[in-house]
Amino acid sequence: MIQPETKQRSELRSYTVGFILSVLLTVIPFTIVMNHTLSGGLLISALAVFAVLQLLTQLIFFLHLGDERKPRLQGMALVFMVLVVGIVVIGSLWIMEHLNYHMDNNPEVIKQQLDESDDL
Amino acid sequence: MNNITTEQEQSDDKTVFGFWVYLMTDCVLFATLFATYAVLQHNTAGGADAKELFSLPYVLVETMLLLISSYTSGLMLLSARAGNKRSVFIWLAATVALGLGFLGMELNEFHKLASEGSSWNRSGFLSAFFTLIGTHGIHIATGLLWAAVMAIRIAKTGLTNTMLRRLTLFSMFWHFLDIVWICIFTFVYLLGGR
Numbered sequence: 001m002i003q004p005e006t007k008q009r010s011e012l013r014s015y016t017v018g019f020i021l022s023v024l025l026t027v028i029p030f031t032i033v034m035n036h037t038l039s040g041g042l043l044i045s046a047l048a049v050f051a052v053l054q055l056l057t058q059l060i061f062f063l064h065l066g067d068e069r070k071p072r073l074q075g076m077a078l079v080f081m082v083l084v085v086g087i088v089v090i091g092s093l094w095i096m097e098h099l100n101y102h103m104d105n106n107p108e109v110i111k112q113q114l115d116e117s118d119d120l
Numbered sequence: 121m122n123n124i125t126t127e128q129e130q131s132d133d134k135t136v137f138g139f140w141v142y143l144m145t146d147c148v149l150f151a152t153l154f155a156t157y158a159v160l161q162h163n164t165a166g167g168a169d170a171k172e173l174f175s176l177p178y179v180l181v182e183t184m185l186l187l188i189s190s191y192t193s194g195l196m197l198l199s200a201r202a203g204n205k206r207s208v209f210i211w212l213a214a215t216v217a218l219g220l221g222f223l224g225m226e227l228n229e230f231h232k233l234a235s236e237g238s239s240w241n242r243s244g245f246l247s248a249f250f251t252l253i254g255t256h257g258i259h260i261a262t263g264l265l266w267a268a269v270m271a272i273r274i275a276k277t278g279l280t281n282t283m284l285r286r287l288t289l290f291s292m293f294w295h296f297l298d299i300v301w302i303c304i305f306t307f308v309y310l311l312g313g314r
Contacts, residue, residue, distance in 0.1 A: 008202055015194040022187055029306065030180050033314045043314065051306040055299055062194060062295040069133075074140045081144035085151040092155035 018061020025054040132285050139289045143296045146259075150300050153252040157308065163244035170245070170312030173238055179309045182225045183301065189218035190298040197291040200284055208279065208287070212271055215294065219264050226257050249308070256304060259297050266290055 029050040032038055038046055059065045059078075068074050161170065196211035230250070233239065240250035267290060274283055 008198060011198055012195075015191060015198070019187070019191040019194075022190075023184070026180070026183055026187065026302070026305070029310055030176065033310050034176060036314075044311065047306050047310055051302060054302050054306075058190070058295060058299050058302070062190060062298075063292060073137055077137075077141055077144050081147050084148050088148065088151045089155045089158070093158055096159045 014061050014064070018057055021057045021061070022054060025050050025057060128281060132281075132288075135285055136288060136292070139292060143292065146296070147300075150252075150255070150303075153248070153255060154303065154307065157248040157252050160244040160248040161312065165243035165245075167243045167246070168236075168238050170249075170308075171314070173233060174309055174313040176309060176313045178225070178229070179305060179313075182222055183305050185218045185222040185225070186298050186301050189215045189222070190295050192218065193291045193294040197287055200279055200287045203279060205274065205279055208274065209271065212267055216264055216267050216271075219260055219267075219294075223257060223260050223264070226253065226260075230254075252308065253304065256297065256300055259300075263290070263293055263297060266293075 029047050032043070032046060065075060065078070192211045192214040196208055196215060199207035199211055230253075233246070238246055240247050270283065270286055270290060273286075277283065
């Protein structure tokens, strides 16, 4: 499976471009956090955007997801994984947030409720 | 090059796809650990929180080591496809050395946290942290062992088609671990240590 030189060179370029982009997409959010350029929700959204860009960069330039032959089974498996991950992560946060909201975290109230339930 | 795929290539495609499905399920495993961490990250039980414990410049160095090793594993794969055995060894050795450096820094961080009384049994936050980072570390250690075994096999049998396929899978695995680490770097360290 020895490949012609032109394909070799274009693949080398793909890895190098991906590497440089990844370094930039790591250093920029790091600098933003260290210099306290942004804060609050804006900072969280900015970091999330940089992370997503970095993930796409590595998927395209390192894992060559764009070059896949049809039918794009790897792409489909990826989309399904993203769906499952979304349900797991967002669902967990959503449910736990609501539980937190509806629970009284005051220890004395909890103790009182436990005592009441003992009387029943 | 023509577009006719040989039987060998078709069987390789299937192996690559099977491995890809494994990587996707591993993503789901990591997602559950991320969700656990996200839920528990503020439950410090009166102990130190993320901001006090994490040193961002230290973690940036770790991230760079892993990123460079991801690049060298790509160069290793290109050398293997070109049939250049010598440079496969060089890039594989570079990948393993950088991976070892990363793992060493991670273990050093764990040791430092534990000796400061911030071990995994201190709080829900630290349990979730050690589980998430530790699981990634175990993957890295497994990858290093895999690379070492492949190096020995290549030295014995040369760059056969089987070895080429294994190097492809290893390279996918290594890029995948880098991608997971980017999520850890962003959502655990940058967001926690800000």
